[in-house]
Amino acid sequence: MSETSVRRRPGGRSARVRRALFDATIEVLHQHGASGLTVREVATRAGVNEASVYRRFGTRENLMIEALLSHSEQLLPIPDTGSLHGDLVAFATEISAYVTSPLGSALLRVLAAAGDDPAVDRVREQFARGRFTLAGDIVTRAIARGELPDTTDARLVLEMLIAPLHLRALLTREPIDDEAPRRLADAIVRGFGARPDTTGAQHG
Incomplete structure (x- = not known):
């Protein structure tokens, strides 16, 4: 199996982690608003290490933007x-x-x-x-x-x-x-x- 096939495998761990983070981000936005959202709370709800969230998205704002775009593309x-x-x-x-x-x-x-x-x-x-x-x-x-x-x-x-x-x-x-x-x-x-x-x- 090629490296590309592994990377694009649907339902892989990376995709599951992103989905969990996006779902948690939407939940926190719903409950606390954008100003009240913290990466720590999102990470805790998603069961992900906080440092790994920053490695994936860089900033709290990037996480919110990607979560909102993913959510809107689905619905x-x-x-x-x-x-x-x-x-x-x-x-x-x-x-x-x-x-x-x-x-x-x-x-x-x-x-x-x-x-x-x-x-x-x-x-x-x-x-x-x-x-x-x-x-x-x-x-x-x-x-x-x-x-x-x-x-x-x-x-x-x-x-x-x-x-x-x-x-x-x-x-x-x-x-x-x-x-x-x-x-x-x-x-x-x-x-x-x-x-x-x-x-x-x-x-x-």
């Missing part, structure tokens, strides 16, 4: 339905379900909380940048299919989709109805001059 995968409208509806539906769940709502408040900790600010900024980069594939694919102009601002498209959902979850606390994802997708498709989605009834 909020970037959809690929074959159309811009379908992708937007699917992604908004995922986000709606997540931000209204107990854990998702709590983590959203953690990330949105104002504070004086520059390290936490960096976590929030880098996490958001990472998610926008991944979700930008929705727009990149739409441009390649000719659904959007090649000058389309991917971040603006995603902000227009996500912001109303976060507004309701964080500020107004209004329920997000089942039709909200489709209404948002319809508005974005029209607003950016996208080619009409003739298969919209199949997505959602």
